[in-house]
Amino acid sequence: MQLEAMYQEVILDHYRNPHHKGLREPFEGEAHHVNPTCGDEVTLRVHLDGEGQAATVADVSYDAMGCSISQASASVMSDLIIGKSVKEAMAVGDEFLTLMQSRGQDVHPDEDLLEDAIAFAGVSKYPARIKCALLAWMAWKDATARALGETR
């Protein structure tokens, strides 16, 4: 059965007990993303400490509605990037994107960088679910760009 490969225990744990969930103040950037094929939604806020790429991600808070994969991904992501600089966090995001676009091929992801997010490797074999795993990451990139004043 393929299911266990996709729904790793780590994913189910984060789904049942999501970390950093709920919208909090203060925040400098907010983004609302939807997955139009299934209706999953996330509203995500970023609170930065400092300026530009060197700023520290002081908080990521979110309100999300969706499947186990999208919920767990938001939880794992916030764990991973809070406390990192924007530049470091973007690098983690890029590595995660590479993993998700691997279609299950062996891409040797950086396990030290991805930590719990490595559990999503099985999801990359299901093209229909990749968007679920990426939803929060895309919202975070967007919210951060807004916080840095790159877009409005």
Place this chain on the structure above:
Amino acid sequence: MSLSEANRAAWEAASPEGAGNLLPEELKKDFPLLQRTVRGGHPLVYLDSGATSQKPLRVLDAERDFYERHNAAPHRGAHLLAEEATEAYENARASIARFIGATPAEIVFTKNATEGINLIAYAMSNAATAGPEAERFRVGPGDEVVVSEMEHHANLVPWQELCRRTGATLRWFGITDDGRLDLEHLDELVNERTKIVALTHQSNVLGTVPPIELIAARAHAVGALVLLDAAQSVPHQPVDVTRLNVDFLAFSGHKMLGPTGIGVLWGRSELLEAMPPFITGGSMIEVVRMEGTTFMPPPQRFEAGVPMTAQAIGLGVACEYLAEIGMDRVHAHEEALIGYSLERLTEIPGVRIVGPGTTEARGGAVAFTVDGIHPHDVGQVLDDLGVEVRVGHHCAWPICRRFGIPATTRATFYIYNTLGDIDALADGVRQAQRFFGTV
């Protein structure tokens, strides 16, 4: 005897008429794709015909035969192949017309139901600058267009856009708690300002079949046009346009055993006669000069460009195949499947049906939620077992908003589905509950 078999035996005993109405399971053999095994050897259980149906060999053969022996552009040229292609294309139109009780001149080929509905919406825009014969299609500020909250996006967005372009106002019927159309404000909603009422003939999510006769009578009493989105009705129930008392009806070929890329817009001939075109170009013209062009009568006026000939021929054969089975029998078969699935699903703790809980005025879309498990995850477990359902909002997002749910899992049935398919669905839902630990 397994639990599923025991359930089936109990249902058959309780519903001898329903069981007797089922089509023979051998029908499945006409569909090459349904012989597949998937996801590690599971026999394929295809419960997504509401999205698109599978195709019988006869339809596939008809398309192949056209390309191998008769391929040419119809209604152009005078060589033998062009004659044969034209004849095959027009014979398909005649078969399809017969299937819904229409005359061939009232059958306009489109890409799908979506394009058929857009054709009317854009013809109504274009009426603003057309001649006096198009008067009754004109829409502007102060006019109203009526739809419902249970429409597929295909019968909602084109009307939102028509209203945006013309300044008309969009209004809609709501949905009752049990998934029926809320008709309480019918006389107020459909009034002398209403230009067109565009409704689903069978909801693709709830399965609901609205009382079209009642609504059409009111619409016509105030001089409004009536369009039916028949994408989910023509494939599944007998439809005779001469008895429906509506003005337009749109459906897609691929949902009724036909190929993709072919759909039908049926319209009452006096309306099609008076209606300006949507897409213009070759083969819809009468006389072309640099200063301007006159158009062919319908249906050619609405079929610009080389048409989807092989697809039309495939759809013609699909209609003949369905007519041979008999649409009454198709409908009775599906009604039995719906009844059985409602019973099998509602006996599972935590499963809620979104839509009418009985088979009355209801077609074969059974949408449901499972407490504590997102539909995407339900669908993933089912897929792992070879059971293919649809998950999401099914292109009818306002229905989810109406019921305050993010999405649903939806099973839809067709002639090739069996009671065993529904057992596999119900067993899969229980498997999902065990996997996610909600029971």
